[in-house]
Amino acid sequence: DKGAEVDRAVEKGDWKGTTPLFAACCNGHVDLARLLLEKGAEVNRATSGWRTKGQTPLYIACLNGHVDAARLLLDKGADVHKASNNNQTPLHTASYRGHIDAVRLLLANGATADIDREDEYGDTPLADAENEDHSDIVALLEEHQK
Incomplete structure (x- = not known):
């Protein structure tokens, strides 16, 4: 309320474009993420740095297994299909x-x-799960393919 820029991003280095919302979701800080969203943070804003390659807060929450943060983002309108620069979706990660x-x-x-969406390497979420021996996820994805 005192002029803080809730979407102010890092402007240098590998983490360029990282916003406070991205950082909160990366670390599973759901209460902070909720506050930032209430104050106007963009739910689908992607990063622009070399390391993060166009990742969204939903992508990073799913990458790190922060389900409560992911649920909050989806409830606030996060795009479940928005892919990173290498065409990886939250489901891939x-x-x-x-x-x-x-x-x-x-x-x-x-x-x-x-x-069945391929990333730039030709891998799908199903292939990713198979390659990493996550048989429970393979079974779940195959069940949803039908």
Whole structure:
């Protein structure tokens, strides 16, 4: 309320474009993320740095298995299909990392269309889960393919 810029991003280095909301979701700080969203933070704002490659707060929450943060973002209108610069969706990253609760949440919010979506390396979320031996996620994704 005193003039803080809730969407002010880092403007240098590998983490360029990282906003306070992105950082809060990266670390699972749901209460802080909620406050930032209430104060006008953009739910789908992507990063621009080399390391983060166009990732959104939802992407990073799913990457790190922060399901409560991901749920908050989805409730506030996060785009479940928004991909990073290398065409990886939140479903790719949750599947690759083995975060089954995040995968369930994403599928419940419309990510079934992304099960066969290829990233720039030709990998799908299903292939990512298979390659990392996450058999529970493979079974879940195959069930939702039908």
